[in-house]
Every structure is written in C-alpha cells, then in structure tokens.
Amino acid sequence: METKLQLHGFNNLTKSLSFNIYDICYAQTEEQREAYIDYIDEMYNAERLTQILTDVVKIIGANVLNIARQDYEPHGASVTMLIAEHEVGNGETDNEESPGPLPDTILAHLDKSHVTVHTYPESHPHDGVSTFRADIDVSTCGLISPLKVLNYLIHSFDSDVVTVDYRVRGFTRDVDGTKHYIDHDINSIQNYLTEDTQNAYQMIDVNVYQENLFHTKMMLKDFKLDNYVFGVNASDLGPGEAQSIEERLRREMLEIFYSRNVE
Incomplete structure (x- = not known):
C-alpha cells in the first residue's frame, strides 16, 4: 500500500488539465451551414455549458x-467558475491512475482553482466542412485532481478529435522539508479513460516525464x-459525391489530429 506524503502545511501543487474537443460536420449549402451553427449554439449554449462544468x-x-x-453574437459561449476544495476526510483523496465516472460551460471561481469553457463554431464555404471546437480548462490546487473528469467530458460532447494536456506545476514540501513536484503516479492520460473509450479512438502520447507534462x-x-x-441523408448522395465528402471530412480530421495541413 502506497504511503501517503506527510506534508508541511498546504499542498501547493497546481494540477492543470486542458481539454480540446472537435466535432466535424459537412454542410454543403449556406442554409445548411447556418442551420448547423444554430444547432451547435443551441446545443452548447452558456446554460448547458454551466451544467456540464457544475x-x-x-x-x-x-x-x-x-x-x-x-x-456571444453571432455565436459561441463562455463559462468560468472559481472553485474551492472540499475538506477531504482524513486527508484522503483519489489520485489513483484509473478512469473517472461517466455522465448520468460556465465560468466559476474556485479557491486558487478554476474551471472554464469556451466554444468556437466555425464553417468554410469552399468545401462544406464545418468544425465545432470546445476548449475546457480545469485547474486545481491542493488534493483534488482534474483527471477524473475526462470520461464525463468526452461523453458530454460529440468528440471526433480530442487533444488533452495535463501538467503539474510548482512544488510542495513534506515535513522534512523535501520538495515534491508531483504527489501521484501517472504514466499516461490514457489510463484515466475507460476501455470502451480507448477502443473507440486512435491515440498518441507525447509525454515529458521529467517536466510532469503529459x-x-x-x-x-x-x-x-x-x-x-447535416441536412441530408448519406443514402441520398450519389456514390461519387459520398466518396468526395468522406475524403474531405477524413482530411479535416487528420489535419486536426496531426496539427498540419495535408496536401
């Protein structure tokens, strides 16, 4: 059984989770693109985002x-919350490297901690591809860890492409004065995802362990x-048109996933 750190004073480590999701859609006509943006604005308005962050x-x-x-006008929303850490009985907290719960944005203030979400609906008239992006940041200080929210967030949005960054910053001291730059074991963010999520996605890790950056x-x-x-059924498209649309959508996903333009 792992021995818990005996700290001198408050846990000063800051644990930050940055989570970006992309939902990709094909809307051919201007009317369909406007309808898609309106749908996204309604689906992920400030009220709904507030509930997700809560x-x-x-x-x-x-x-x-x-x-x-x-x-926002013409579209988009933001939520920010400041938050404070609950008192944890007997100094216990759940930092085990395992998935968090599944689901059953708003800005809020936490005590030295915060949760934020911003949405960015976007479309391009040339190739019919529209992309919705949601940026979520969860920053905590002390015992609580943001990693347990990954499953809930992935299942709260239609996520085609996801990028996740986790970093532990600062240090805390134990009773002997030794500095600790992280207070839990972590090998990969993937270990905080359920098996069905891991099977559903192609995933790549880029970790800098000595910097506590994942x-x-x-x-x-x-x-x-x-x-x-959006606005049509795939079965109503001709074979050539369906193949062309699929190629454009796949290219969009690959470019976002690899962060580079594909010739």
Missing part, C-alpha cells in the same frame, strides 16, 4: 464560489457518413 466540479469534489457565463491526442476510429452530413 458536474465537473462535483466529480473532482470541489465547491463553486462564483460563476460567470456569456452567450499530452494525448485522440481521433475517432469509426466513420459513418450519416453521422457527419
């Missing part, structure tokens, strides 16, 4: 101190055209 705060065991939220990229493996065309 659930995130519950999962990590924190208290919401303050919330700020805003729907990065995981995820791209959905299963591709069904019906899930990506």
Whole structure:
C-alpha cells in the first residue's frame, strides 16, 4: 500500500488539465451551414455549458464560489467558475491512475482553482466542412485532481478529435522539508479513460516525464457518413459525391489530429 506524503502545511501543487474537443460536420449549402451553427449554439449554449462544468466540479469534489457565463453574437459561449476544495476526510483523496465516472460551460471561481469553457463554431464555404471546437480548462490546487473528469467530458460532447494536456506545476514540501513536484503516479492520460473509450479512438502520447507534462491526442476510429452530413441523408448522395465528402471530412480530421495541413 502506497504511503501517503506527510506534508508541511498546504499542498501547493497546481494540477492543470486542458481539454480540446472537435466535432466535424459537412454542410454543403449556406442554409445548411447556418442551420448547423444554430444547432451547435443551441446545443452548447452558456446554460448547458454551466451544467456540464457544475458536474465537473462535483466529480473532482470541489465547491463553486462564483460563476460567470456569456452567450456571444453571432455565436459561441463562455463559462468560468472559481472553485474551492472540499475538506477531504482524513486527508484522503483519489489520485489513483484509473478512469473517472461517466455522465448520468460556465465560468466559476474556485479557491486558487478554476474551471472554464469556451466554444468556437466555425464553417468554410469552399468545401462544406464545418468544425465545432470546445476548449475546457480545469485547474486545481491542493488534493483534488482534474483527471477524473475526462470520461464525463468526452461523453458530454460529440468528440471526433480530442487533444488533452495535463501538467503539474510548482512544488510542495513534506515535513522534512523535501520538495515534491508531483504527489501521484501517472504514466499516461490514457489510463484515466475507460476501455470502451480507448477502443473507440486512435491515440498518441507525447509525454515529458521529467517536466510532469503529459499530452494525448485522440481521433475517432469509426466513420459513418450519416453521422457527419447535416441536412441530408448519406443514402441520398450519389456514390461519387459520398466518396468526395468522406475524403474531405477524413482530411479535416487528420489535419486536426496531426496539427498540419495535408496536401
């Protein structure tokens, strides 16, 4: 059984999780593109995002101190929360390298901690590809860890491509004065995902262990055209048109996943 660190004073480590999700869609006409953006704005408005972040705060065991939220014109929304750490009985916390709970944005203030979400609907008239991006940041200080919210967040959005960054910053001291730059074991962000999520995505890790910096990229493996065309049915498309649309969508996903343009 792992021996718990005996700390001198407060745990000063800052644990930050940055989570970006991309939902990709094909909307051919201007009317379809506008309808897709309207759908995204309604689906992920400030009220819905606030509820998602409130659930995130519950999962990590924190208290919401303050919330700020805003729907933007013509589209997009932001939520920010300041949060405070719950008192954990007997100094216990769950930092085990294992998946967090599944689901059943708003800005809120935490005590030295915060949760934020910003949405970015986007479309391009030339090739019909539209992309919705949500950026979520969970930063905690003390015992609570943001890693347990990954499963909930992935299942709260239609995530085709996901990029996740986790970093532990600063240090805390034990009773002997020794500095500790991390207070839990972690080998990969992937270990905090359920098996079904791991099987559903192609994943790549880029980790810098000596800097306590962890990065995981995820791209959905299963591709069904019906899930990506907006305003039409894939069965109504001709074979050549369907193949052309699929190639454009796959290219969009690959470019986002590898962070480079594909010729």
